[in-house]
Amino acid sequence: MAGHLLCRYARLICRSSSQVPAAAAAATRLPSHAGPAEVKRMRGWPLITERLMSERTRATLVEYNQKTPTPSRLDELLEKATEPEDVLVAWAKQGGNSSQAADALVQWTRLMLVTKGMFPEQFSKGTIDSRLLNIMATVSKQVSSVWNSTLVSVLRSLWVMAVPPTHPLLCSVQMEVLWRVRRLTYRQLGHLVEWGAARKEQQDVAIVNAALKQLELRWTEIADAKTISALMSQGARMPPTLMDKLEDKALELAQSFSTEEIRKVCVSLAAQGRRCVSLLRALSYHLLQKPSAEFTTQLMMDMAFAYGKLNFHHSQVLQRMASELLPRTPELSSIDVTRFAKSLGFLKWLHIPLFESFAEHYTANSDNYSTLLVCNLLMTFARLGFQPSNGEQFYNKVHLVLQDSLCKQDPFLQTDVVWSLCVLQQATPSYLLPVTQTSHTRKLSGAPARMENYRLKLLHIAATLQLEYPGSPTSLAHLSVPSNSSRLPSVLQRSLRESLQGLVGVKTEALRTGVDTVYGWTIDGEMVVDCDNKLMDISQFKAPHLPSGGGDEALPVGVHRLAFMAWEFPNFGYKSKQLLGRFTLMKRHLQLAGFIIVQVPFYEWLELKTEWQKLAYLKDKMGKAVAEEMAK
Template sequence: MTTRLIGRWARLLPRCPQASAVAARLQVPVIQYPEPLWSQAWLRTSGRFLCHDRGLALEEDGSIPFKRTELEELVDQAKLAEDVLRLWEERGGSANQAARCLIRFSRLAAEKGAADKAELLQDHRLAELLETANSQVASVWNGNLVSLLRSLSSLGLPPNSVVLRSLQTEALWRLRRLTYRQLAFLVDWATILKAKGQDDEALTSAVLKQLELRWTELTDPRTVSTLMGRAPQLSPSLMDKLEDKALELAEHFSAEDIRRVALALASQGRRAVPLLRALSYHLHQKPSAELNPPLLLDIAYAFGKLNFHQTQVFQRIAAELLPNLSELNPIDVTRCAKSFAFLKWLHIPLFEGFVEHYVNNSQNYSTMQLCNLLMSLARLNFHPSKGEEFYRKVHSVLEGTLQGLEPFLKTDVIWSLCALLQVKPEYVAALSDPAFQAKLTAGSAVRTENYRLKLLHIAASAKLEPKGSLGTSAAPFTVHIPVPEAREKTPTPLQNGLNTALLSLAGGRTQALRTSVNTVYGWTIDGELVVDSENKPIDLENLTAPHLPGGGGANALPEGARRIAFVALEYPNFISRSKDLLGRFAMQKRHLQLAGFLVVEVPYFEWAELKSDWQKVAYLKDKIGKAVAEDMAK
């Protein structure tokens, strides 16, 4: 027993670096017993994992280098599909070589016309290729097997053909031996088939299960972005894991990978803020050569869909697009304008460029694209410097096409023109028909109320806006949509604080204060006071109020009295990174002023600095004094 142990130790010692000197002096004669297999396996490291195919293992190991055959080299050099068939007829080969020939053949056949492609599919040499691949499918390498599935599907083979069924069955049996990239390739192929109604549910389900079980093997950024691009096929749990992987590998993403991941998140409405921040940072670091206009437009669309704000990225997008505006088509322009409008982000030079693009290429814009551009400008309250020429072309198009628009779109466009001070009397008159207004009630109650308010805003523009060459001169119309049931709205902290401060300002007299006032113009006033000539609140219950549905009381305002409208301006009311109001709230301020109010704006960033109650009351008194002084100066 001792002799056998010493013999084993003597063989193992030279493999240990610390014992090399001892092993050199050890000269004990031992009997040479054969080394057991388990010790050899313990000392050797595995050359490949089970998920790797044979070709990949040989290529990575290096002990048996992969050599391309002469047939494969000639096939890869072929320029015509007929050349591939000729080479196979002359040389023949194994099933794996037949798969390579079929993959190359399908790529070349895709360049043919429909008639030539149909003729190639009837060639007997192609049938021989398919028969060889089908009869020896077990010998086809994993990578070729996966590629061959997609190639034959694109070639036009029916989904129930013997070859495709055989390949799908073989792929199903080999799933555990496929690499993660090959599994992702199968998902991509399955998605294309599903769009054609030819999906193999058994294979697709098995592939998705393998992807979820083996997600830790994922180390390739391109595979991550490709998989996330097929988000509708994936389960929510797998998408969560892919988001984690994407965040881990974000620094290795190319600009195209970033675009694909951003669009995948937008398509699913997954607002993964940490991942979006990482994508924004790495996109900002990319050189301009990688940031082509289509990619930038997709990024802007994805961020707009997810309502994700990143000023540096938006500025980079604008800087890259400005020199290339002439190369954009109308779809690109309106798409970008709409994305930035959703984000409430205004870049004046870029939007000036959009307006100029329309002026120079108006004949290429459809009516729908023009409507989207107008609604984007109105949302951001953007008035172009070349407005006269721009709106002249706009009206020349709308005069002939506005009547044919869908009712909801027609209302949106006219409301936008009101916000931009560019509405015409005939546009407003088109909305007065009760039958037309009845069409706006089709939909949810919230949507109906939204369009009822828009009609009230349009009617207010017709009644209040100054008359001019483009101003309105038509009689105000009546909104026939019934008033919905009152819904309880939870006031914001700013509105609560403002109401409390106004009540203190009115000396605790509720008869001198109105809050949450719904006006006939469609606007809601957060607080209303009537002050006398000394700026002190007076009772308003018995005073006339033409802005109220009932008209208020019977007494006229005293001499020197003024109506004060307090409007709480929250963060969403402003253009991003600006103190300028969005078009909706700018129109509200204008209408209330034209209706006889002195408008006191209470923005959130000023109110947040007031800590005590007396500071808030003093702030409101100061605001009232400034508003009255400005009115007297006029």
């Protein structure tokens, strides 16, 4: 009953409030000059729910019959326009209000970009079409009546047109956008951030900052992957707190990301050094579900770069990219080959068929490779310890390039390339001698922060010259041997050294641990054994590998010098038991220096649980290493 009364009362109020007689107005004691009063009804009144109290499920809405505005002739002409001139002609003939003028300006800008590709310097020369000026003046007069979405598009159009900051229309639109920023949708806010990120004017920066503030407050409203990827790609302007929230949103919506959006997000994370593992895993999983047609070359190049920069490994994605890229290798440019190889080098991931195709690509297209690209390709091969099967053809072309141009490169790059040639066993005295001179060392001393690493590389280069080319004039006097005593040994190194001390027992004179050599390498443990594998006093024998030179006696015939090397997880390629190039060079240098290498890889040592097992393992390793050397 009460429900019926309420509905009838509401209907009467709406019907009676539409017009009030002039006599009623006179009874309200208003001044006679006020005229008849009109009581305006609220828009919410016609939307009345008619429902009985006993009927909880049936509801009927009484609404207006609102007619959709019929598109005007100008709207039709703007929609059909294919040239900027069509827009101006349509406006000159039809004219319109501010909203239509805003649409015309946006359409004209779009067609200018599509057909011309750029804007003439109209504003700087003062040669602006009078019809365009009329459009802009119409927008400026009634800018407050332009819809939000159109207003944001108008602002972008003015930015694209390079309108001067003092232009009246630009100032009006900027002020109106700032006034409405709280009422804009998250997509419109995202457009403002994306389009205005590179703007430097004070008012433009204020608009972008206001949009960012609103996005940070309303980030839960974001519900589409396109906006997230567009915002994250502007990471340099994003506040860290907003980036954290965007990463959470991206993780939530990862399934809806396209390959292009995945690419943009990963590249943005790499550019900012944000290693969000959970997000990278989710995006990688959904990337694997995409068809081969979407695995474009640009996508794979950028994904490999992002993975390499963030040191993020995903075996399945890397394998998929390698299989997709392998048949396309002949079509790649020299820059793409070098870039992809370098990214995989940072990841320590060696896909032999793919790298073989890279070497063949260089052999077939060496004229398209600059000296810098050749250097980067060599450094990647050296990092992974990769030797191409067509090595003779490959290195012949490399030497033709380096012999003439390497000395003209930056001293740091020159050192890196020569060191890489040492790893690949392609360094000759013509490369080594210039780098070991005192004058070259002085060139590197200008960067103290990098000098320690390059001092080690120079020691390795000098060791190559001394050990692989005996009799060559070389001096290590100007290169101080870095001490390893200040560095804390790893868990594996500490465990190995403790076991070696247990192996020698009270014969402490038979063992050296943490030995810094003149070659720039550090040996975890050093022993000397006779032909029966019995320990001998190590301090009495000469040791050319030590800065002090060791004792006075020469090493007798049949006596062997052992070097124990603990190979850590980072010393190997990703998911491989093959040593990286740096450690193959170390192993070769120590062998040339007269050591028998006893290798202790982490994957074998970690399986040993007791001290007895470790001692038995070391004795067995020593016996096998000596036996292999004797067999040679």
